[in-house]
Every structure is written in structure tokens, then in C-alpha cells.
Amino acid sequence: xxxxxxxxxxxxxxxxxxxxxxxxxxxxxxxxxxxxxxxxxxxxxxxxxxxxxxxxxxxxxxxxxxxxxxxxxxxxxxxxxxxxxxx
Numbered sequence: 001x002x003x004x005x006x007x008x009x010x011x012x013x014x015x016x017x018x019x020x021x022x023x024x025x026x027x028x029x030x031x032x033x034x035x036x037x038x039x040x041x042x043x044x045x046x047x048x049x050x051x052x053x054x055x056x057x058x059x060x061x062x063x064x065x066x067x068x069x070x071x072x073x074x075x076x077x078x079x080x081x082x083x084x085x086x087x
Contacts, residue, residue: 011067014052018080021045025078049073
């Protein structure tokens with residue numbers, strides 16, 4: 001069982017990284033003169049999200065416990081669900 005403060009910390013980071021990735025994705029479309037920069041930002045955040053999931057698996061931390069389950073950063077929309085909605 002993981003300390004709830006740590007689980008909340010990981011869950012919040014994952015959510016904030018998803019928000020940042022989605023913002024980079026939007027910026028890539030709305031600011032074409034900086035598209036390469038924003039694409040790089042988006043790719044970096046996707047890499048972070050994937051590594052968070054991979055490390056949870058490596059440490060045998062159930063993804064569900066820290067809000068990392070039910071989401072594939074390579075296939076699913078990056079925009080996180082609104083509070084109160086399921087993932």
C-alpha cells in the first residue's frame with residue numbers, strides 16, 4: 001500500500017504533464033511558425049508520461065493506485081479528463 005500523499009503527488013504530476021502535452025499539441029496547430037518547437041515539447045511530455053507508467057510497472061505500483069491506468073500516451077487524446085469524469 002502506497003502512502004496517499006505519494007499517490008496524490010504522482011497522480012497530480014501525471015495530470016499536469018498531460019495538460020502540458022495537450023497545450024503543446026494545441027500550440028503546434030495555432031502557432032505554425034513555432035510548430036517544430038511545440039512538437040518537440042509535446043514529444044518530450046509524451047516520453048515523460050510513458051516513463052512514469054513504465055516506472056510504476058517496474059516498482060510494481062498498480063497504475064490504478066496512482067492514476068496512470070487506462071491511458072496510452074501514444075494513442076489516446078492527451079487532454080486529461082475534466083475533474084469528476086472517468087479516465
